[in-house]
Amino acid sequence: MRVVVLGATRGMGRALARRMAERGDRLFLLGRNPDELARSGADLAARAPDAAAPGAAFLDLERPDTFEPALDAAVEALGGLDAVVVTAARFATQESLEGDTEATRALLTVNFAHTIVFCEAARHRLLGAGGGTLCVFSSVAGERGRKPVILYGAAKAGLTRYLEGLDHKFRAQGLRVVCVKPGFVRTGMTEGLRPPPFAGEPDAAARQVLRAIDAGWPVVYVPSVWRWVMLVIRHLPRFVMRRVGF
Amino acid sequence: MTPTLCGWGRLPAPGREIRSENLARSCRDVPLTRGLGRSYGDASLPPPGRPVVAGSALADRILAFDAASGRLRAEAGLAISEILRVFLPRGWFVPVSPGTQFVTLGGAVAADVHGKNHHSAGTLGRHVTALRMLVADGREVVASRRENTDLFQATLGGMGLTGHILEVELDLERIPTPWILQESRRVGSLEALVRDLRAASAEWPFTVAWVDLAAGPERSGRGVLFCGRWASVEEAPAESPRPLGRFRVPFTAPDVLLNAPAMRLYGALQYRKRSREPRTEIVHPERFFYPLDGIDGWNRLYGPRGFIQYQCLLPQAAGMGAVDQLLGRLRETGEVPFLTVVKDFGAEGEGLLSFPGPGLTLSLDFPVGPGTQRLVDALNACVLAAGGRIYLAKDAFSRPEHFRRMEPRLTDFERIKRRWDPEGRIDSRQWQRLRGALPGESRVTVENGAVELEPAAAGEGGKR
Numbered sequence: 001m002r003v004v005v006l007g008a009t010r011g012m013g014r015a016l017a018r019r020m021a022e023r024g025d026r027l028f029l030l031g032r033n034p035d036e037l038a039r040s041g042a043d044l045a046a047r048a049p050d051a052a053a054p055g056a057a058f059l060d061l062e063r064p065d066t067f068e069p070a071l072d073a074a075v076e077a078l079g080g081l082d083a084v085v086v087t088a089a090r091f092a093t094q095e096s097l098e099g100d101t102e103a104t105r106a107l108l109t110v111n112f113a114h115t116i117v118f119c120e121a122a123r124h125r126l127l128g129a130g131g132g133t134l135c136v137f138s139s140v141a142g143e144r145g146r147k148p149v150i151l152y153g154a155a156k157a158g159l160t161r162y163l164e165g166l167d168h169k170f171r172a173q174g175l176r177v178v179c180v181k182p183g184f185v186r187t188g189m190t191e192g193l194r195p196p197p198f199a200g201e202p203d204a205a206a207r208q209v210l211r212a213i214d215a216g217w218p219v220v221y222v223p224s225v226w227r228w229v230m231l232v233i234r235h236l237p238r239f240v241m242r243r244v245g246f
Numbered sequence: 247m248t249p250t251l252c253g254w255g256r257l258p259a260p261g262r263e264i265r266s267e268n269l270a271r272s273c274r275d276v277p278l279t280r281g282l283g284r285s286y287g288d289a290s291l292p293p294p295g296r297p298v299v300a301g302s303a304l305a306d307r308i309l310a311f312d313a314a315s316g317r318l319r320a321e322a323g324l325a326i327s328e329i330l331r332v333f334l335p336r337g338w339f340v341p342v343s344p345g346t347q348f349v350t351l352g353g354a355v356a357a358d359v360h361g362k363n364h365h366s367a368g369t370l371g372r373h374v375t376a377l378r379m380l381v382a383d384g385r386e387v388v389a390s391r392r393e394n395t396d397l398f399q400a401t402l403g404g405m406g407l408t409g410h411i412l413e414v415e416l417d418l419e420r421i422p423t424p425w426i427l428q429e430s431r432r433v434g435s436l437e438a439l440v441r442d443l444r445a446a447s448a449e450w451p452f453t454v455a456w457v458d459l460a461a462g463p464e465r466s467g468r469g470v471l472f473c474g475r476w477a478s479v480e481e482a483p484a485e486s487p488r489p490l491g492r493f494r495v496p497f498t499a500p501d502v503l504l505n506a507p508a509m510r511l512y513g514a515l516q517y518r519k520r521s522r523e524p525r526t527e528i529v530h531p532e533r534f535f536y537p538l539d540g541i542d543g544w545n546r547l548y549g550p551r552g553f554i555q556y557q558c559l560l561p562q563a564a565g566m567g568a569v570d571q572l573l574g575r576l577r578e579t580g581e582v583p584f585l586t587v588v589k590d591f592g593a594e595g596e597g598l599l600s601f602p603g604p605g606l607t608l609s610l611d612f613p614v615g616p617g618t619q620r621l622v623d624a625l626n627a628c629v630l631a632a633g634g635r636i637y638l639a640k641d642a643f644s645r646p647e648h649f650r651r652m653e654p655r656l657t658d659f660e661r662i663k664r665r666w667d668p669e670g671r672i673d674s675r676q677w678q679r680l681r682g683a684l685p686g687e688s689r690v691t692v693e694n695g696a697v698e699l700e701p702a703a704a705g706e707g708g709k710r
Contacts, residue, residue, distance in 0.1 A: 043307035
């Protein structure tokens with residue numbers, strides 16, 4: 001499989017890229033920090049000694065003008081494209097965004113508008129080549145409006161709906177859209193937050209996402225127990241949600 | 247509620263860990279970096295008043311590997327388990343491995359870990375070629391045998407006190423197959439066990455002995471000698487060893503689980519399982535190197551009060567007399583260790599505070615209780631008399647006056663530490679304790695049977 005990964009330098013994206021490289025997938029990394037891309041490229045190359053080292057190109061989710069050139073570079077290096085994985089996003093709690101208009105704008109733009117603009121570019125290319133997989137990390141935060149993550153959750157809710165629509169419209173044309181909804185996974189992104197019960201590890205999450213990509217599941221919760229946790233939370237009445245802290 | 251951190255012995259102290267993929271940034275303003283928290287005592291815990299430490303476990307990328315020489319460069323949070331997962335099938339092993347694979351490279355360097363092959367391979371430090379560190383003044387520097395040599399030597403075994411280790415470069419060992427040929431046999435007395443251990447070390451790259459101290463007085467000291475080497479292609483199974491499944495300890499065991507009769511029974515079973523005649527077999531490398539890793543969270547079996555492992559070096563010159571003396575003192579205290587391991591060491595390494603040196607090492611596991619401080623004091627007195635020392639990666643109770651007398655090398659270490667960290671920004675709870683800088687006379691309190699490394703309230707210190 002020829003895969004472009006946006007977000008492979010950290011967290012679950014790093015773990016997923018490792019699993020892919022180890023089983024022989026060919027990777028191309030996108031990101032905004034060349035040094036980080038080089039280090040992750042070296043890590044992946046060491047794990048797949050028989051394959052060519054993964055290439056990389058600059059992409060900044062703040063700058064949509066970088067999207068097409070980055071995808072051009074990927075297609076050229078890989079000689080085509082079978083899958084695009086997006087794990088990159090910003091995270092901020094509601095508390096930290098309170099009163100910070102610029103951070104709020106950046107979070108909503110990056111996590112919603114620009115992520116979707118990138119996905120649009122990616123899906124055009126995948127459909128143009130006859131189909132493929134678009135795997136995007138959304139979040140369980142988009143399942144319900146919740147006090148600690150109102151803005152982050154709203155952006156993820158929009159992203160989830162977008163991915164759902166893509167799946168409805170284009171599955172028949174060969175585009176397999178996989179929407180990943182991580183619950184709490186212990187990565188650098190969630191550091192400093194108090195882990196709730198059922199917190200997961202990035203490597204286990206990556207294995208699960210890889211199975212979903214291979215099987216083409218439209219939605220996957222990681223760890224999978226979060227499917228049931230969210231089922232409960234989605235059905236909590238409003239007067240309860242107003243009272244609880246999460 | 248104040249958040250707490252603890253080492254593998256599960257003795258908590260106030261503290262919090264920040265894990266980040268970007269270790270160079272997250273460790274910038276904190277006193278200490280910790281890895282996977284496998285040191286037993288307070289080595290990875292923050293000093294009082296500066297409760298946040300950096301965690302390296304997410305900084306785990308392999309940065310370079312030369313398949314011709316085996317030279318590996320990686321971020322400091324890369325765990326030995328991950329190195330083995332990636333490189334064991336390709337015919338490489340870590341040159342030195344401690345008794346668990348769940349340690350980071352940075353932590354392994356900081357403790358200058360040793361393994362069953364110390365008599366032939368030395369400590370891990372011998373195989374480390376370079377370190378990238380963030381030192382106290384905020385600079386990133388390389389330390390090796392060519393540049394910043396003093397920093398390099400003080401960092402091997404320096405318990406993370408010389409600066410934050412960001413990257414480690416070391417040479418992996420080429421192995422013929424990923425399987426171990428193990429020979430094991432029982433030996434009836436401690437004296438014979440030690441003698442046979444030394445003799446075996448002349449022939450085998452890996453040796454260790456397990457000692458049954460729970461048996462009755464006439465049988466105490468009997469044990470099992472384990473020797474091993476990498477199996478040759480002809481001896482080994484054709485397939486690669488599959489990673490072993492792990493059993494997870496679901497909750498903290500009640501403290502009656504590992505009581506004296508249970509330990510006696512366990513000891514007798516282990517002993518009787520083996521015959522006097524050597525038994526040779528091909529074993530899984532994880533079973534040989536990491537017998538306890540198969541039980542995820544085995545430290546919880548020791549009960550809610552936590553435990554310590556007392557590990558000391560008794561120098562060659564002190565002979566068997568020192569061993570007898572130590573075990574005699576141990577008997578007087580009435581404490582029975584759960585698990586006792588003996589290993590002969592080879593030459594001392596370059597690390598300024600590196601633990602191993604020529605002689606014999608004993609490690610003894612005890613549940614923590616009201617008598618622990620007295621026990622450690624008594625054992626430390628024997629070690630001092632023998633001219634030996636203790637292993638800081640295991641220690642939580644040694645007194646500063648004992649430690650200073652055990653470590654003539656400490657003055658040199660302190661000089662180099664002052665040179666690289668004049669303001670004492672890099673610090674740990676253990677370092678404070680060993681310098682006698684922890685507030686209160688006693689560092690450990692026992693409240694209603696629960697042991698903490700911090701007095702529950704002001705004025706409650708000095709209980710023991």
